[in-house]
Amino acid sequence: MNDYDVERMREVLARDGFDEAATADEADLIVINTCSVREKAESKVASSAGRYRELKLKRPGVVVAIGGCVAQQEGERLLKRIPVADFTFGPDQIPSLPELLGKRARDRRRFAATEVIDVEDYRFLTAEPRLGQVPVTALVTIQKGCDNHCAFCVVPATRGREVSRPWREVVDEVARFVAAGAREITLIGQNVNSYHGVGEGGGDDFAELLARVDEVPGLRRLRYTTSHPHDFTEKVADAFRDLKTLCAWLHLPVQSGSSRTLKRMVRDYTREQYLRQIDYVRSVCPDISLSTDIIVGYPGETDSDFGETLSLLEAVQYDSIYSFEYSERPDTPALKLALRDNVPSEVKAQRLQQVQTLQKGVSTERLSRWVGREVEVLVEGDSARYPGQLCGRTTGNEMVNFAGPPSLVGQLVPVRITSMRSHTLVGESAQANHRLPVLA
Numbered sequence: 001m002n003d004y005d006v007e008r009m010r011e012v013l014a015r016d017g018f019d020e021a022a023t024a025d026e027a028d029l030i031v032i033n034t035c036s037v038r039e040k041a042e043s044k045v046a047s048s049a050g051r052y053r054e055l056k057l058k059r060p061g062v063v064v065a066i067g068g069c070v071a072q073q074e075g076e077r078l079l080k081r082i083p084v085a086d087f088t089f090g091p092d093q094i095p096s097l098p099e100l101l102g103k104r105a106r107d108r109r110r111f112a113a114t115e116v117i118d119v120e121d122y123r124f125l126t127a128e129p130r131l132g133q134v135p136v137t138a139l140v141t142i143q144k145g146c147d148n149h150c151a152f153c154v155v156p157a158t159r160g161r162e163v164s165r166p167w168r169e170v171v172d173e174v175a176r177f178v179a180a181g182a183r184e185i186t187l188i189g190q191n192v193n194s195y196h197g198v199g200e201g202g203g204d205d206f207a208e209l210l211a212r213v214d215e216v217p218g219l220r221r222l223r224y225t226t227s228h229p230h231d232f233t234e235k236v237a238d239a240f241r242d243l244k245t246l247c248a249w250l251h252l253p254v255q256s257g258s259s260r261t262l263k264r265m266v267r268d269y270t271r272e273q274y275l276r277q278i279d280y281v282r283s284v285c286p287d288i289s290l291s292t293d294i295i296v297g298y299p300g301e302t303d304s305d306f307g308e309t310l311s312l313l314e315a316v317q318y319d320s321i322y323s324f325e326y327s328e329r330p331d332t333p334a335l336k337l338a339l340r341d342n343v344p345s346e347v348k349a350q351r352l353q354q355v356q357t358l359q360k361g362v363s364t365e366r367l368s369r370w371v372g373r374e375v376e377v378l379v380e381g382d383s384a385r386y387p388g389q390l391c392g393r394t395t396g397n398e399m400v401n402f403a404g405p406p407s408l409v410g411q412l413v414p415v416r417i418t419s420m421r422s423h424t425l426v427g428e429s430a431q432a433n434h435r436l437p438v439l440a
């Protein structure tokens, strides 16, 4: 979501006559985008803003603006903590960036622009992809905000109520990205499964939206994130079987393997319901790659609760996970529910390590299933890590490095997997020695 916001800021500013500077030293405007989901991310804001103190001393006319969820949440307080900041602005204010810059120049006063736009008045920014200037994989937003109340989460407080984008806008934007050169689209939202976009022909649910996007000519791959198990239906799961472009990859955050903890998190599903969903998804798409989010050390999490998280990881066999220690965030329901952050930090650290050690073995085992098989890779570009090689992803989102000509970028290429590194696959492109056809 943050990457998407940055892209929209870039477009809004470009329309207002800004060009991108090569370095901060050359910039007239520096925008710092922030995330408040984790405590660590938030503390990074002050240190990255601090870097521009000297620059402001040398060139006082440089404007430093802080956007994103921390800015939304902290507003004026952030201005006090970060003297170098000229103004702060929340995610809903991105379209107004030029006006905010005008206000700063005119009034010469620092301010916080954190108004959340009402559901009825919210309009999605339209992306303007340019031919040949878009990456092979692009993001298209389908909703903003969230109506859930997960007790650990600050998103509803920073991004407001859920608004679904009209399906016609989504389909048109996907088509524009594809026409400009993108081959894979990821539909993004805080809880895409609760999508209920309107448009001619009435409201669509998420499965119907997927079916519409699947029909966009030239689209080769479709993904989505993030899902909430409470709203993940069999109809949505069936799309893995029925749609030609939908990738065999699902990120379905479980957060905890303990039904007791899930209830305290206000997640509205149980461990058993979640496991039934996984079984169903695998019944319609047996080779699907699965990932999830795990929080350890949630308030009141006992050894037995934690044991259930470990056993769930063993039961599901995810391809990858994102795991975090719980940290208390301002404005979350957990605080209002008076859930005390009472798991000692050393216990959290120990649990996190146990989760990561277990998952490392599972991920390695899962990744190894591709060795010796031929997979279809969407080539994204040069490998950043392995000079002279290309990189791309399988339908299951596994990264593959292999040798091949640059002309393969943007194409679906059959690659035989020969080995694996820690998190990636290594392959040989049949195209490199002209034996197999490219699936363009």
Ligand code: SF4
Pocket: 146, 147, 148, 149, 150, 153, 154, 155, 156, 190, 191, 228
């Ligand atoms: S579904 Fe829960 S975790 Fe996800 S954005 Fe909404 S409140 Fe946060």
